[in-house]
Amino acid sequence: MAGTTGRWRPMRQGDLSLVSAIAARVHPDFPEDDAVFAERLALYPAGCFMLEVGGRPAGYILSHPWRFGHLPALNALLRHLPDAPSTYYIHDVALLPEARGSGAASAIVAILVVHAADRALPNLSLVAVNGSQGFWHRHGFSVHADPALTDKLASYDADARLMVRAIQA
Numbered sequence: 001m002a003g004t005t006g007r008w009r010p011m012r013q014g015d016l017s018l019v020s021a022i023a024a025r026v027h028p029d030f031p032e033d034d035a036v037f038a039e040r041l042a043l044y045p046a047g048c049f050m051l052e053v054g055g056r057p058a059g060y061i062l063s064h065p066w067r068f069g070h071l072p073a074l075n076a077l078l079r080h081l082p083d084a085p086s087t088y089y090i091h092d093v094a095l096l097p098e099a100r101g102s103g104a105a106s107a108i109v110a111i112l113v114v115h116a117a118d119r120a121l122p123n124l125s126l127v128a129v130n131g132s133q134g135f136w137h138r139h140g141f142s143v144h145a146d147p148a149l150t151d152k153l154a155s156y157d158a159d160a161r162l163m164v165r166a167i168q169a
Contacts, residue, residue: 125163
């Protein structure tokens with residue numbers, strides 16, 4: 001699991017302090033409690049990865065099966081995963097500046113697409129923030145407009161958008 005530089009590996013419990021530190025640097029406007037990161041890892045370790053560049057932590061991704069259109073609130077615990085998921089949800093991806101532009105984000109997106117397809121999920125979804133819509137669009141995601149989600153998306157930020165990528169059968 002390697003990008004142009006760096007290597008994605010499964011996240012471990014001992015990585016959670018690193019995840020918290022990276023999140024604080026990359027997403028200062030979207031703070032989440034350490035309990036959120038710990039719960040995502042506990043609920044679905046198969047969707048949690050750390051990026052290492054030169055043997056040092058340089059990013060992470062948290063993802064899991066979920067219900068399409070039921071966006072988890074920012075900084076909220078899930079308690080459990082759905083029995084009948086209808087999307088593969090990318091909760092958070094964060095790369096330190098030294099890892100950006102390396103191909104690492106594209107590499108993990110490709111891994112997650114295969115992961116979702118292997119689980120027969122019809123799509124991947126996420127909330128795009130921090131001007132990331134262009135990145136996600138280049139990876140096959142498109143904005144999904146749903147007036148019922150306006151308030152939930154606004155709780156992230158004014159430019160937050162639900163984005164979806166269909167899985168090709």
